[in-house]
Amino acid sequence: MAQEKQPQRKKIEATGQMMQIMSDYFYDLNAAAKSAERKVAWCTSVGPAELLRAMGFAVHFPENHAAMLGATRMATELIPEANTIGYSPEICSYLTADIGAYLKHVSPLAKAYPGIEAPPRPDVLVFNTNQCRDVQDWFSWYAKELNVPCIGICSPKNHTEVSEVLIDDVSRQIEALIPTLEEVSGQPLDLQKLREVVALSRECTELWRQVLETAAAAPAPLTFFDATIHMGPAVVLRGTPQAVAYYRRLLAELQARINSGTGAVDDEQFRIYWEGMPVWGRLRQHSELFAGLQTSVLVSTYCSSWIFPDFDPLDPIRSMAKAYLSLFIVRSDAYKETYIKRMLEKFHIDGIIYHDAKTCPCNSNSRYGMPQRLEQQTGIPSLVISGDLNDLRCVSDEQTITNVEAFIEQLEERKHHA
Ligand code: SF4
Numbered sequence: 001m002a003q004e005k006q007p008q009r010k011k012i013e014a015t016g017q018m019m020q021i022m023s024d025y026f027y028d029l030n031a032a033a034k035s036a037e038r039k040v041a042w043c044t045s046v047g048p049a050e051l052l053r054a055m056g057f058a059v060h061f062p063e064n065h066a067a068m069l070g071a072t073r074m075a076t077e078l079i080p081e082a083n084t085i086g087y088s089p090e091i092c093s094y095l096t097a098d099i100g101a102y103l104k105h106v107s108p109l110a111k112a113y114p115g116i117e118a119p120p121r122p123d124v125l126v127f128n129t130n131q132c133r134d135v136q137d138w139f140s141w142y143a144k145e146l147n148v149p150c151i152g153i154c155s156p157k158n159h160t161e162v163s164e165v166l167i168d169d170v171s172r173q174i175e176a177l178i179p180t181l182e183e184v185s186g187q188p189l190d191l192q193k194l195r196e197v198v199a200l201s202r203e204c205t206e207l208w209r210q211v212l213e214t215a216a217a218a219p220a221p222l223t224f225f226d227a228t229i230h231m232g233p234a235v236v237l238r239g240t241p242q243a244v245a246y247y248r249r250l251l252a253e254l255q256a257r258i259n260s261g262t263g264a265v266d267d268e269q270f271r272i273y274w275e276g277m278p279v280w281g282r283l284r285q286h287s288e289l290f291a292g293l294q295t296s297v298l299v300s301t302y303c304s305s306w307i308f309p310d311f312d313p314l315d316p317i318r319s320m321a322k323a324y325l326s327l328f329i330v331r332s333d334a335y336k337e338t339y340i341k342r343m344l345e346k347f348h349i350d351g352i353i354y355h356d357a358k359t360c361p362c363n364s365n366s367r368y369g370m371p372q373r374l375e376q377q378t379g380i381p382s383l384v385i386s387g388d389l390n391d392l393r394c395v396s397d398e399q400t401i402t403n404v405e406a407f408i409e410q411l412e413e414r415k416h417h418a
Pocket of ligand 1 (some may be wrong): 063091093094095131132133134135359360361362363389
């Protein structure tokens with residue numbers, strides 16, 4: 001089998017700049033929450049952040065906070081706090097970890113950014129159920145707890161085509177948010193400002209696409225595990241010039257790696273597609289496990305979800321609606337399978353790993369026969385690993401290692417018999 005080596009983690013030099021802009025972002029949010037003049041909106045990851053930013057809100061993304069709880073391994077102990085008030089251990093462990101952290105008055109922000117004690121108090125909560133229903137339940141809990149308005153988009157789901165009828169529906173829902181947002185922010189929507197923000201989101205998304213597509217090179221200059229960290233600005237700062245500047249720099253560094261033939265993983269032998277969410281509390285271990293097997297996990301549905309080619313400053317609201325409806329997670333299995341097949345080809349993939357995340361059925365695509373169908377159509381083998389994004393009680397490290405090692409061995413045998 002592939003020889004296990006002591007993995008070398010290759011540092012991405014742009015990381016320092018990313019940490020600086022993320023730090024500036026969190027301090028700005030904190031300042032906005034303390035200021036009488038500024039307003040804070042909480043938004044789901046593919047909610048109408050463009051609209052909120054254009055209306056002057058400082059925008060906080062609870063999913064980002066929940067992922068930080070996972071990555072710092074604080075989540076597992078906090079989830080039971082939410083369970084005690086009636087939120088099941090079976091539902092989204094972002095939701096339960098985040099509410100648990102609120103109930104216990106703890107936050108990873110406090111450790112990372114001295115002077116910040118907690119996520120910023122919201123003036124309004126804005127969701128989009130394009131990803132799941134849990135986000136609405138999550139925001140509704142805070143709305144009641146903090147006595148702030150909670151508004152949102154109830155998205156159509158499971159469509160293969162993003163039809164004009166669906167775009168009409170979501171456009172109207174976005175427009176219906178505006179009066180409440182104007183009331184909370186105390187200012188009318190400036191359409192020109194919205195166009196500017198949508199243009200910046202479009203530029204950010206285009207650069208992020210180019211960053212991820214560098215991984216089509218062999219060897220791949222970045223891994224999925226790198227991308228989960230470097231997607232931070234695309235998630236929380238889309239619509240700002242800072243995110244655009246950051247991805248220009250990151251892209252230049254990755255292109256230099258391609259030019260010098262530098263792979264993120266030494267002596268890359270196998271190329272893997274990751275389907276599903278990361279296990280936040282095991283990013284380092286998983287990165288080292290695959291690197292030690294000379295295997296590059298180089299592309300994923302998850303990180304590619306922040307690519308929105310539909311944003312159009314000439315038609316901001318309709319194009320936002322189209323972008324939010326085009327998200328992978330909200331589409332039918334037929335669309336998803338066609339998309340994944342295209343990715344397998346583009347990135348020269350040897351195998352797929354599906355992460356079946358216990359508490360996130362919407363991001364777990366291994367439950368309705370997709371691995372079998374795709375394997376039959378493409379001949380590319382797959383492995384399903386059971387785990388969770390945040391709840392480490394659902395993760396068996398030994399089983400993951402054994403299954404991954406056996407899978408890479410299977411890929412090696414295939415290669416020899418090809
Ligand atoms: S998509 Fe999954 S992880 Fe994200 S909020 Fe919904 S249930 Fe939680």
